[in-house]
Amino acid sequence: MAKASAAAAAAPPALDVQKYRRFHEQMVHIREFEETCHRAFQRGGHGINGYVHVYSGEEAIAVGIIGALREDDYFLGHYRDHAYALARGTDPGAVMAEICGKATGTSKGKGGSMHICDAERGFYGGYGIVGGNVPIALGLGKAIRYRGGDQICVCFFGDGSMNQGAFHETLNMCQLYKLPVLWVVENNKYAMGTSIERSHANPDLTDRINSYAMKRECIDGQDVVKLHTRVSEIVKEMRETHEPFFLECDTYRYHGHGAADGPVTQKTYRTREEVEFWRQRDPILILERVLMEQKALSEEERDRIHQEARNAAEAALRFSDESPNPTPDELLKDVYA
Amino acid sequence: MAKASAAAAAAPPALDVQKYRRFHEQMVHIREFEETCHRAFQRGGHGINGYVHVYSGEEAIAVGIIGALREDDYFLGHYRDHAYALARGTDPGAVMAEICGKATGTSKGKGGSMHICDAERGFYGGYGIVGGNVPIALGLGKAIRYRGGDQICVCFFGDGSMNQGAFHETLNMCQLYKLPVLWVVENNKYAMGTSIERSHANPDLTDRINSYAMKRECIDGQDVVKLHTRVSEIVKEMRETHEPFFLECDTYRYHGHGAADGPVTQKTYRTREEVEFWRQRDPILILERVLMEQKALSEEERDRIHQEARNAAEAALRFSDESPNPTPDELLKDVYA
């Protein structure tokens, strides 16, 4: 008896099937959106140019974490930012239109891929300067504390950001003032072509945060069930303590850094085997395996969802294609409030 | 027998009396120089204005560390910089003249108290922007490595610098490339009126350096014998390994942050008792006790040295007073090489 109850305690809590089916759908939609985006950039002619950074392979992070937030929470990120908006429920058409520079885009076409946002849903934007978004999150945390209440702010950034001075000033201050910011580093092992080992003297990113005596943890960024479960606990605790937390998500990006980082340049810094290894740890595959084991998803359903996601992504692109460009009078608007 | 020899082994190695008498003299000279400076600023009329930051209480650090260097080593520091030059043997008259803005100053009167330097002696200057000197030391380390050889570079800075982003970018890079820089934080517990506890989320400065996986150590900054002995070992090791090292020196400043930080403002952030506590740990007193215990210094000698130091400081001020101001044609010189 005692043994059995211990085993019961150790067994994972019953899966909230509805939630994870929703997460699965979101992840697949994001994947298809990103792949569509990537192809559209390569094909040309959709108004996409400049820098486009897609999220394929990292979907569990945005979905698992943003899925743990409340409506009144804030979040913001770096330039690899489409997924943040999509995970929060921003209209994919508006996101695609932004990436294509259309008037119907989330930033009216003025921001582009790197500068998606959705103020209404608490998404305080994607930023193009590595590390540049980090101090801004400090201010959002400050505003929360200033007004009281139990909101939190999530700040997403890449491993590369942690070598910007801005990061260090900010994390120190965040811990000093105990501001409720969840710092999420998407450790995808590379900043452009530079590996963690070649750029961090201490490549254990979580360990680096000892410098700020902040609560911290490294987590598998590919398993959305584990990730979301743990993040939900962290967020719950943060709502009580109002203290910051640093979370390293172990992940990988499948494509090059940006659209310009093609197969040839990728060869300078990583092997096909390495990419293959991570493809085996695909967050969508992992979740599908879990859901299917639990009989919460059939093969047909899965295939249908993938097909729907493809359709949705194409619809988003179509919406964008049919959207007008910003009118010339937009040029001088929005510089000042 | 065994016990005795163990005791002998544990006993400190015989004191290099000549060296420490020299260090004692240097420390006393620096103290008197600084006190003279402080008074001259307060009295006015010597050409001193702006910011003047004196080193009283911290002398063991500059003397013990610079005393461990070779002629071809580099060092640089922040704006509390008179002692670095004096410890290296720069003419006190030229240092004082710089503080007074005279043509005979180390920087021809263009730099002032915060910007003393002595290129010939490897002193690459004092800098006024908190943290601003830190990245420059990285470059000196790079030049050493680039050319080969076993020089080292020492970079002095205050505890306040460690909250500038520049510091963090630099230390990471220094460890990544294994550049032979000895990073010396003069932890005098305050940055202006802000205590370590109020500004570092992790107030253990040495522990913070875990973030860079750099060799590191905290040392008593008031006991020049211990300090110098350990630094000599570190420097020796650095000459062999060419690797960086971070050294925290536990110390205290007796005066206010700068000449404008008088008794009234000091009351906002520290107690008289605290200052008194540290005055008991005065680096000159400590060394005098050691030397006198070893019969290497008599009371008369001690008094004579103090008197000579006072005379020397006054002579430096007199030299400065008698020195000409820079001529107007100097205004436009030295902007470009």
Add this chain to the structure above:
Amino acid sequence: MAQLRYIDALKLALTEEMDRDDSVFIVGEEVGQYQGTLGLTGGFLQKYGPERVVDTPISEVGIIGMAIGSAMAGLRPVAEMMRMDFSLPAYDQIAQHAAKIRYMFGGQFKVPMVVRGPSGVGNQLSAQHSQSLETLFAHIPGLKVAVPATPADAKGLLKTAIRDDNPVMFLESLRMYMEKPERLEAIQPGLSEVPDDPEWMVPFGQAQVLREGTDVTLISYSTMSIACLRAANQLAEQNISAEVVDLRTLLPLDMETPLRSLKKTHRAVVVQEQWGLYGCAAEISAQLAERGFYDLDAPVQRVTGAFVPMPYSKPLEDLAYPNADDIVAAAKRTLFAQ
């Protein structure tokens, strides 16, 4: 009307705005427990508490970032730079972020923040602590830049800055901070007077004629507007009537007022404390000639600081820094009256 020092006028503005609006808070180094490096925020921590008077580590990037984020979330932060020179490590946060957030996100956010602090030459602070860096901010769309010359404007513009919905760089004249009202009154009666009304403010983008005149227009801002008044006094003794136009804000820039003055005087001197080359005075001079081409009877003269890092030594510092005599000489050059 009270006669106030510039620093006291600033303090009054901050106090009034913090009393009026709970969303205003101050963040910076030594603003709280230490009572302000120059005493400006003395008593604030006691009165408003640590959430509204935030002492920080020496982390300018963090300070500006805290201001940006909290402004986006609806607060009205006032970030103090102990000296405006120290904003340079955080220049990226200012020019790449605060300035651009509204535009690059298609107008979804407001960033109502002020970055303020003493600026310009002090008393032998040497190269890294003597700068008046307005050009670096006024060149950046999305920012506003205020450069008050008088105690009244120090108060009136700071209040406007705090209530503005955009990031405002507020450069205070360190040289004016402690000037005694008597000394200002001696230059020009009324120069130290500050209206009491807590709702009195000075709008951005409206230059003022500090002194009327007919022969030549002296145009400047901040400390140098006061130098222009001194120069105008000297010129008056030589029967030359100088009009003094104080720009008050550089972004937005009101060129109508100086151009109107030019229509009357046909001669202009533009004065700037800092480096002339590619400095703000160049823009003023250029616009005077471009837009006032047919009004100008003589080339515009610029009086600016020496193009060198500021030297420490007093005699050199004085040489590097424009003064009333330099302005008088330039005015006479426009009148071919050397």
Add this chain to the structure above:
Amino acid sequence: MAQLRYIDALKLALTEEMDRDDSVFIVGEEVGQYQGTLGLTGGFLQKYGPERVVDTPISEVGIIGMAIGSAMAGLRPVAEMMRMDFSLPAYDQIAQHAAKIRYMFGGQFKVPMVVRGPSGVGNQLSAQHSQSLETLFAHIPGLKVAVPATPADAKGLLKTAIRDDNPVMFLESLRMYMEKPERLEAIQPGLSEVPDDPEWMVPFGQAQVLREGTDVTLISYSTMSIACLRAANQLAEQNISAEVVDLRTLLPLDMETPLRSLKKTHRAVVVQEQWGLYGCAAEISAQLAERGFYDLDAPVQRVTGAFVPMPYSKPLEDLAYPNADDIVAAAKRTLFAQ
């Protein structure tokens, strides 16, 4: 003489200087193993090794600091900014340190370093990655600022920069990087030609007349000098003879060449890609009017980028960016020939 792309001319200069002088090294993000973000340093790591081709973390402050310190110690670092916009987090190291070290230490040190990288508008890079920030550097005494327009100058000025004993900000035109020689030759024969001689260099502070003309002088630098040539071609079709002056370096600034041209044409247009307000073109315009007062037959016209953060959308980007048509229109305004 070879016909080269701008990027290849830059690469040639770097190669020649690194071959010639052991003390020259490169430091920056992705310059080594990745072969350069735009391929500029392809093969360098293999040829020169990791001590001379230093890959870095994303730490611009550290990169610039490494350059400053090693320059003080006698090396000749070339710090690459992946884009010049990314120099802003390190602006303090550039403007407060590199620029001032020589002066504030009374001439005891030299700081022979180059900070270089692509600059200006690309192809929809939006607000934070499209800037041409020369004004922020040219305003700072102690720096030098080079802004090459042609492949020849890209090579010749970069070599001069590397051999210069002062910190040089070297802003390369991203828009010119990949321009094919044929396309340049079509604008003006010889425009893509680069001398082979490894000792051939272009001195700083000497503007060049890229095209001679008699009716109006078009003055610019970097990408916009090429736009001026295009405009001159268009004007020629309308029987207006435009002289094109390319400034090459902004600090030092050669105003003699444009002023000499003005004596001939009596009319001038100054063109700048970036924001006009308080931008470099203001200084040029101001000096033309101040020093060329009696030569000017019409107000100087400025053609500059829109005063907005750069929008992403192509049609808006095109509107924000000055082009040959804008220059033609401005030239005609100086001729009252609209």
